[in-house]
Ligand SMILES: C[C@](O)(CO)[C@H](O)COP(=O)(O)OP(=O)(O)OC[C@H]1O[C@@H](n2ccc(N)nc2=O)[C@H](O)[C@@H]1O
């Protein structure tokens with residue numbers, strides 16, 4: 001997959017921003033600032049937004065493609081670029097074109113991944129030389145999911161998802177359904193009936209099959225299209241919610257079985273099949289440009 005994200009003769013280059021799945025998600029507490037303490041397992045999938053960067057000598061950060069409903073100054077790619085420039089004192093700028101493939105408000109972390117790819121790509125293209133830890137520190141204030149995309153390995157995550165321990169997981173095929181609704185992460189975390197006091201678990205519990213997502217019951221109740229998608233997946237071994245949704249997924253050992261389920265899935269659930277990856281396509285791309 002990384003072969004399609006190559007440097008271009010014009011000096012521009014195209015970089016992948018992959019999606020993630022939360023294979024489980026427990027909410028084990030709440031911090032004084034209102035953010036929730038989580039335990040989660042992140043894995044990447046080979047479904048990506050594509051970001052094209054062109055270095056500018058004049059210092060301007062220019063967004064070249066609209067992201068529906070997102071003003072340029074709120075765009076996570078622009079915010080990430082400004083943050084990197086401010087942190088390093090770099091005087092260069094960039095044209096950024098984001099070709100969205102990932103649904104927004106889907107729990108696939110598309111916006112967060114776009115931000116992470118911007119940090120990693122511009123750190124390279126501007127030669128600002130920050131190491132991975134420094135980039136992850138810059139990433140966290142942009143969003144709780146941004147650090148895992150900067151680090152680029154499947155992980156057991158704690159805190160708000162910034163305390164990450166790499167994990168080697170099976171890399172199965174997933175059938176992902178993107179039901180026709182957008183879920184606000186903030187609204188789910190604000191919901192009065194959200195479970196906020198789950199008992200902490202361990203990676204061993206997850207491996208033994210404890211794949212609870214504490215957001216599930218609230219999201220199922222509030223978003224009928226998500227409930228319908230989960231009901232449909234119950235015929236295929238059961239569905240899970242990623243993050244706060246709206247996307248749900250089922251796990252398949254064999255690609256052929258995932259494709260069979262895909263064929264039968266109602267198109268309004270916007271299904272696709274993707275491969276689980278323990279190493280992000282962003283890191284794979286970095287290998288090709290170093
Ligand atoms: C649900 C997950 O996707 C799981 O990976 C993430 O925890 C969410 O990460 P994210 O989308 O990057 O979230 P952020 O942009 O940081 O936060 C969006 C909003 O969700 C709430 N929020 C988020 C993460 C968290 N651990 N506790 C929260 O209460 C906060 O109200 C915040 O204002």
Ligand SMILES: Nc1ncnc2c1ncn2[C@@H]1O[C@H](COP(=O)(O)OP(=O)(O)OP(=O)(O)O)[C@@H](O)[C@H]1O
Nearest residue numbers: 075076104105106107108109110111112145185243
């Ligand atoms: N480049 C961008 N791409 C997508 N969303 C962006 C971008 N920049 C800012 N946003 C904002 O971030 C919000 C969350 O987008 P995102 O696609 O990451 O949702 P999500 O998949 O539910 O994420 P998560 O799993 O991290 O909660 C969007 O609704 C949008 O307002």
